[in-house]
Every structure is written in C-alpha cells, then in structure tokens.
Amino acid sequence: MKILSREARQFAAALFLALSIPLFTVHQGAVAETRGQVVVELYTSQGCNSCPPADRLLGKLAARDDLVALTFNVDYWDYLGWKDTLAQPAHTERQRHYAAALHNRSVYTPQIVIGGRQHAVGSDAAAVEAAIEAERRHADGLPDLRLAHKDGRIIVSLAAAPGKRADATVWLVRYEQRRDVPIERGENAGNNLSYFNVVRDMRALGQWRGQAMQMDLSREELAEGGRDGCAIIVQQGPVGPILAAARITF
Numbered sequence: 001m002k003i004l005s006r007e008a009r010q011f012a013a014a015l016f017l018a019l020s021i022p023l024f025t026v027h028q029g030a031v032a033e034t035r036g037q038v039v040v041e042l043y044t045s046q047g048c049n050s051c052p053p054a055d056r057l058l059g060k061l062a063a064r065d066d067l068v069a070l071t072f073n074v075d076y077w078d079y080l081g082w083k084d085t086l087a088q089p090a091h092t093e094r095q096r097h098y099a100a101a102l103h104n105r106s107v108y109t110p111q112i113v114i115g116g117r118q119h120a121v122g123s124d125a126a127a128v129e130a131a132i133e134a135e136r137r138h139a140d141g142l143p144d145l146r147l148a149h150k151d152g153r154i155i156v157s158l159a160a161a162p163g164k165r166a167d168a169t170v171w172l173v174r175y176e177q178r179r180d181v182p183i184e185r186g187e188n189a190g191n192n193l194s195y196f197n198v199v200r201d202m203r204a205l206g207q208w209r210g211q212a213m214q215m216d217l218s219r220e221e222l223a224e225g226g227r228d229g230c231a232i233i234v235q236q237g238p239v240g241p242i243l244a245a246a247r248i249t250f
C-alpha cells in the first residue's frame with residue numbers, strides 16, 4: 001500500500017474541504033461572492049472532422065467567467081489514422097458513464113454535457129446556450145461563497161447548504177488553458193487545432209454531505225506539474241447532476 005507524505009496528506013485534506021463551491025476565478029487581492037455557475041464538458045477528438053467547430057465554441061465558453069468549461073479528449077477515433085495526443089481512456093470512460101446516465105445509446109463526438117444533466121451536439125451553439133440557461137434554474141439554494149487571494153494562498157469561506165444533503169463525489173480536475181496541436185494524419189490532416197481548458201488529470205478526493213467549511217489552498221501546489229488551471233467539481237455519483245464547482249486560473 002502506498003503511503004502519502006505528511007505534506008501530501010495535508011494538501012489532500014485541504015482540497016477535500018473545497019466541496020460545494022460555486023465557480024470562481026481568483027485575482028490577487030480579490031474578494032467575491034458567487035452562486036449558481038454551470039459546468040460545461042466537451043468530449044472531442046483530434047481524429048473527428050466534425051469536432052473543430054465544437055472546439056472553437058468551447059474556447060468561447062472557456063473565456064466566460066460564469067462557466068466552468070472543460071475539454072475532455074477521447075480515444076475511440078484513434079483507429080481512423082491519427083492517435084489523439086491529448087486523449088485519455090479515463091475521459092472515454094467518463095463519457096460512457098454519461099451515456100448510461102443520460103440514456104444515450106452510444107457515445108459520440110462532439111458532445112457537450114451541461115451540468116451533468118443535459119447534453120447537446122458540441123457544435124450547436126444555440127442548443128448549448130439553451131441548456132446552460134435551463135441548468136441555471138437548478139442553482140437556487142446553493143450556499144454563499146466568499147473568497148480572497150493573498151500571498152499565494154486562496155482563502156475560501158462557504159456557508160452550509162441546507163436541503164442539499166446528498167452523497168456527492170468531490171473531483172479535482174487540473175487542466176491546461178490552451179494547447180495547439182498540428183494534425184499530421186487522419187480526418188483533420190494538415191490542420192492546426194486549438195483546444196481550451198484541456199483536462200490533463202482528474203481524481204476523486206472524497207465525499208461531500210452539505211456541511212459548512214472554511215479553508216485555504218496553496219496556488220503553487222495546485223499548479224504543480226506545469227498546469228495553469230484547476231477546478232473542483234462536486235457531483236452526485238460517478239457522473240450525475242453537478243451540485244457546484246470551483247475554478248482557479250493561474
């Protein structure tokens with residue numbers, strides 16, 4: 001059994017406290033209170049010639065500070081002649097879990113999942129925006145959040161969430177804000193494709209049951225490994241309705 005160092009245990013414990021937190025983007029000295037932001041997940045592939053318009057749309061969504069917009073590259077189109085350089089089997093598995101939860105017959109690209117409850121074709125901007133607006137109606141009752149960024153630490157205070165008591169998974173997602181990839185073979189051969197908020201690793205930190213909390217995090221530790229952004233997502237089940245999310249860009 002692998003034993004974590006004391007520092008690693010402290011870091012994991014601090015992150016575990018970042019539970020039902022609405023979206024935030026932190027600037028030095030900033031203090032903010034937010035609620036009811038929406039998580040948008042794009043499932044895409046470098047080997048899919050219908051995906052570039054969805055990748056560009058995700059780039060626009062990623063620039064909005066009222067959303068947590070993430071790109072998950074999948075690997076099931078690799079057989080078409082180009083192996084996706086950003087894909088991970090875990091991304092494909094997550095999308096397959098969504099297919100079951102959302103009663104889809106199969107996975108497809110480009111797909112955008114909104115709030116863990118709805119999905120749309122990833123290039124259909126109108127459908128995605130309608131789903132985002134519909135998802136906002138589920139935001140009532142989320143706890144107030146106050147946060148500040150001081151001396152390399154992110155201070156977060158979160159009220160309790162009465163009526164939201166339910167087992168939920170707390171996910172830590174680390175991402176790169178942008179990655180440009182020249183495609184040499186396959187359906188997109190000859191194109192240079194840009195990806196935004198590209199998920200590089202994701203792991204479960206624990207469970208949340210609606211309690212109040214206060215914490216501070218080290219930005220240096222969150223950026224470890226060269227990542228320039230991360231999110232914490234609180235979600236029912238392995239996939240399901242997203243109760244809250246937090247985003248930090250470095």
